[in-house]
Amino acid sequence: MESYSTQEILSVYTPPYKLNFTDYINCPICEIEIDIFNIIVDENTFIRCEDCEHTIQFKLVKF
Known part of the structure; x- marks a missing residue:
């Protein structure tokens, strides 16, 4: 069974984002x-x- 998690990225800009x-x-x-x-x-x-083959999905949150 694959495992998943979510990583939130908060920004005032519209996606896509460059993670620098x-x-x-x-x-x-x-x-x-x-x-x-x-x-x-x-x-x-x-x-x-x-x-470990764990998958991390990015969740983009604009505020």
């Missing part, structure tokens, strides 16, 4: 660092941990 403000995020399952620097994200973007 952080180098990595930690996998919530195995705590491995996942490199996300300079990737472009929108509502359909996800990343997968290479170690």
Whole structure:
């Protein structure tokens, strides 16, 4: 069974976003660092941990 989680990104700008403000995020399952620097994200973007195959979906929140 695959595991999923959601990572929220808050911004005043409209998507897509270029993630140049952080180098990595930690996998919530195995705590491995996942490199996300300079990737472009929108509502359909996800990343997968290479170690445990956990999928992280990005949720873009405009406020």
